Amino acid sequence: MKGLLIKDMKLMLNQKRFFVTIGFIAVMMAAVVKDTSFIISYMTVLGAMFTISTISYDEFDNGNAFLFSLPVTRARYVLEKYGFGVIIGISCWLFSVLVAAAIGEMRKIMPVRDTLLIAVEVLPVILILLAVIIPFQLKFGAEKGRIVSVAAIGAVVVVFIFTEKAAEILNIDLELAALIDHAAEWNWGMIAAAAMALALVLLLLSAKISIRIMEKKEF
Amino acid sequence: MLKIEHLVKRYGDFTLDCSMEIKPGCITGLVGQNGAGKSTTFKAILGLIHRDGGKVELFGKDVEKFSVKDKQKLGVVLSDSGFSGYLDIHDIIPVLTNLYDTFDRDFFMKQVQRFGLPINKKIKEFSTGMKAKLKVIAAVSHQSELLILDEPTVGLDVIARDELLELLREYMEAKEKRSILISSHISGDLESLCDELYMIHDGKMILHEDTDVLLSDYAVIKVSSSQYAELDKQYILRHKKESFGYSCLTNQRGYYLENYPGAVIEKAAVDELITMMIRGDV
Numbered sequence: 265m266k267g268l269l270i271k272d273m274k275l276m277l278n279q280k281r282f283f284v285t286i287g288f289i290a291v292m293m294a295a296v297v298k299d300t301s302f303i304i305s306y307m308t309v310l311g312a313m314f315t316i317s318t319i320s321y322d323e324f325d326n327g328n329a330f331l332f333s334l335p336v337t338r339a340r341y342v343l344e345k346y347g348f349g350v351i352i353g354i355s356c357w358l359f360s361v362l363v364a365a366a367i368g369e370m371r372k373i374m375p376v377r378d379t380l381l382i383a384v385e386v387l388p389v390i391l392i393l394l395a396v397i398i399p400f401q402l403k404f405g406a407e408k409g410r411i412v413s414v415a416a417i418g419a420v421v422v423v424f425i426f427t428e429k430a431a432e433i434l435n436i437d438l439e440l441a442a443l444i445d446h447a448a449e450w451n452w453g454m455i456a457a458a459a460m461a462l463a464l465v466l467l468l469l470s471a472k473i474s475i476r477i478m479e480k481k482e483f
Numbered sequence: 484m485l486k487i488e489h490l491v492k493r494y495g496d497f498t499l500d501c502s503m504e505i506k507p508g509c510i511t512g513l514v515g516q517n518g519a520g521k522s523t524t525f526k527a528i529l530g531l532i533h534r535d536g537g538k539v540e541l542f543g544k545d546v547e548k549f550s551v552k553d554k555q556k557l558g559v560v561l562s563d564s565g566f567s568g569y570l571d572i573h574d575i576i577p578v579l580t581n582l583y584d585t586f587d588r589d590f591f592m593k594q595v596q597r598f599g600l601p602i603n604k605k606i607k608e609f610s611t612g613m614k615a616k617l618k619v620i621a622a623v624s625h626q627s628e629l630l631i632l633d634e635p636t637v638g639l640d641v642i643a644r645d646e647l648l649e650l651l652r653e654y655m656e657a658k659e660k661r662s663i664l665i666s667s668h669i670s671g672d673l674e675s676l677c678d679e680l681y682m683i684h685d686g687k688m689i690l691h692e693d694t695d696v697l698l699s700d701y702a703v704i705k706v707s708s709s710q711y712a713e714l715d716k717q718y719i720l721r722h723k724k725e726s727f728g729y730s731c732l733t734n735q736r737g738y739y740l741e742n743y744p745g746a747v748i749e750k751a752a753v754d755e756l757i758t759m760m761i762r763g764d765v
Contacts, residue, residue, distance in 0.1 A: 267581035274574040275567065278605075321567050329564035330618075333529045333631075335554040335582050482532040483564075 268336060268344040269351075272318045276352070279314075286310050291363055300368040301382035304360045308390045311356025315349030316397060320406035329483040338478040342402070346471050349394045357387060384456045388463035393417075395463070395470035403477045484542065484629060484662050490527050491536035499523050499686040500537075505629070507660040510651075512677035512694070514670065514757060520686040521666045522562070525633045528664075529559060541629070555583050558622030562634035565618050568607025572600060572617065583625035591624040598646065611638030619647055623654045630654065632665040636672055644669070648676055670753035674698065680753070684761050692734075702736035703755055705729075705747040715742065721763025732759035 276283070290303040322328055332338065361383045368374030396416060401409035485505040492499040499520040505511045515521050526532045528539055530546045539546045544553060566575055572595060579586045595602065598616045606614065619635050630651070636644045655661055667673050673680060673694075680697060682690035692701075706714060707728035716722075718735035732751060733739055739748055751759070 267578045270581055271567070271570070271574075271578045274578070275569055278569055278574075321569055325568060326564045327567050329526070329531055330559070330561050330566065331564075332531055333554075333557070333559040333561065335551040337551060340551070480533075483526070 265340050265344050265347070267334075268341065269348060272315070272344070272348045275318055275321050276314055279317075287359070290360060291367075294363055294367040295371075298373060300364040300371070300374050301379050303364050304357065304379075304383050305386045305389070307360035308353055308357040308386055309393065312349045312353030312390050312394055313397070314352050315345050315394070316401050316409075318348065319345060319398075319401050319409075323406055326483070328481075332483055338481070339475045342398075342471060342474045342478050345398060345402075345474070346394065346467060349398065350391070350467075353390050353394065354387075357383065357390070381452075385459070388456075388459040391460075391463035391467050395466040399470055399474045399477060402474050402481075484660075485528065485664065486540045487524070487528070487537070488539075489537035490524065490534055490539055492523055492527060492532060493535050494523075497686060499527075501683060501686065501688045502537075503681050503688060503691070505662050505664050507662055508655075509678045510655065510663040510665065510676055512673035512680045513664065513666040513683060514673060514680060514753060515666075515683035516757075516761065519683045521683060522633055523686075524683070525561070525631060525664075525666070528631060529557075555585065555625065556628045558625065558627035558630040560615075560618040560622050560630075560632040560635045562637050565614055566606050566621075569605060571605050572602045575621070579621060579625065585626040587624050587626065591620060594620040594624065594650070598643075612640065612643050615639055616643065616647065619650060623650060626658075628661055630661075630663040630665070632663065634666055634668065636667055636669060644672065648672060651676065670757070674753050682757065682760060689760055690756075696734075697753070697756065698750065700736050701732065701734050701751040701756060702739065702748050703751050703759060704731040704733060704739055704743070705749070706731065710743075710746065714746075721759045721765060723759060723763040730759065730763070732756070732763060 286307065290307050293306070294300045294303050322331055332341070361379065364374075364383070365376045365379045368379050369376055397409075400412045400416060403409065404412050484507045485503075487501060487503045490499065490501050497518075497520075501520065501524060503511075503513075503524075513521050513524065523532065527534050528541065528546060530549060533547075541549070542553065542556060570578075576588060576591070579591070580588060595617075598613075598620065600609075600613055600617055600620075606617065609617065615635060615638055619632070622630055622632070632651075636647055639647065651663060651665075655663065663676075665673070665677065677694050680690070680692055680694055681688055704714070704719075705725070705727065709728075711722070711729040711731070714731065716731075718733045718738055719731045720734060721732040723730045736748060736750070739746065
């Protein structure tokens with residue numbers, strides 16, 4: 265697995281300019297916008313999603329056939345993609361939290377505590393995003409995968425909106441809504457921990473599905 | 484070392500159903516036309532496709548149960564796939580070092596220099612020949628026991644091809660009981676390199692013979708229609724109608740040389756053999 269991680273790191277380092285550019289944009293944005301915490305989600309999403317790009321690089325020019333003739337099993341390949349997404353996502357997250365907190369404090373527009381609160385909220389969301397997108401990418405490939413995952417995320421949002429609207433019209437107090445209402449009474453740390461736990465469970469479940477997808481593939 | 488028994492794979496109208504064996508210490512060639520089933524056979528051996536039936540055993544183990552450790556014993560070259568073009572040689576060294584416990588970095592670098600490959604150039608900018616050389620060098624640099632080479636010399640000029648074949652001979656000499664399974668369009672490569680040849684056509688193995696026997700005992704007999712009528716056909720494998728009469732393929736050259744001193748009997752090169760086996764009638 266280390267060999268695969270090194271391969272993806274090397275592919276990423278070949279895109280140094282891309283990362284320097286988004287880092288630069290992040291710093292510039294933090295210096296201008298009111299809500300410096302915005303750069304946390306921006307950077308973390310871009311970083312974590314690089315694992316999706318590496319899947320496209322692997323597929324390019326029928327590269328997967330050779331890749332899977334190397335000492336690499338399909339399961340290890342999948343786990344490496346999740347691992348790589350999490351490693352790069354968290355690295356970008358750490359970097360952006362530092363930048364957002366420092367600039368927020370320097371410009372006196374956002375206390376460090378507020379930045380950290382948002383930072384903790386962003387992390388599980390990014391992990392869930394990875395959990396949703398990676399299986400689609402593996403199943404449908406670079407081009408179709410992108411469309412299908414965007415559609416899937418859109419569908420989830422639409423379902424949420426409709427459920428909410430329907431509940432409103434029917435005047436049903438949804439369990440979820442009740443949960444959110446009561447959330448204020450909860451310990452904030454508990455919510456963060458629960459969100460993180462949920463994200464990790466989804467990530468594991470997603471990895472299991474991805475392994476099954478890869479096991480069925482032919483190259 | 485490698486045993487394939489009735490490997491079946493279906494793609495629409497095409498059905499592969501082949502058996503073959505590769506013995507330790509042997510170089511085995513697989514010849515056949517485009518679409519005959521060579522690449523499908525290679526892919527099934529490597530577990531890249533799921534077979535519909537049959538058995539493929541490598542080192543005494545079903546290839547579908549192969550672990551990372553088992554795969555380290557293989558060196559692979561595929562004609563239509565290779566390292567990511569976005570990497571350079573400098574990038575792939577640590578990748579190979581971490582994938583193979585026995586990767587010999589010094590040997591690899593020596594070969595890279597020997598073949599004049601650029602270290603810091605992206606592989607996608609390599610010429611076809613350079614890509615082919617890199618694939619073979621990577622396959623022989625980690626003490627593998629079996630090389631599986633699908634068209635390793637494709638796109639190479641004569642000199643580069645000779646150099647690569649030399650590299651393969653060195654690989655065989657370095658350690659006993661190493662084996663190679665190789666396919667190629669250039670039959671000359673196979674004639675000079677292989678101990679055994681398998682010929683595949685329409686998904687079936689239609690010929691399996693020692694290369695020595697092939698080159699010494701197989702022959703094409705050229706006869707007129709009247710000579711053909713009188714020809715003893717018990718050792719004729721295929722015959723083909725020609726403008727002058729008939730071409731006949733035999734695996735008993737000596738018999739016809741002795742009994743038909745007036746006939747034109749030419750040794751069959753692998754190319755002719757393929758043509759006769761595929762185009763000729765039984």
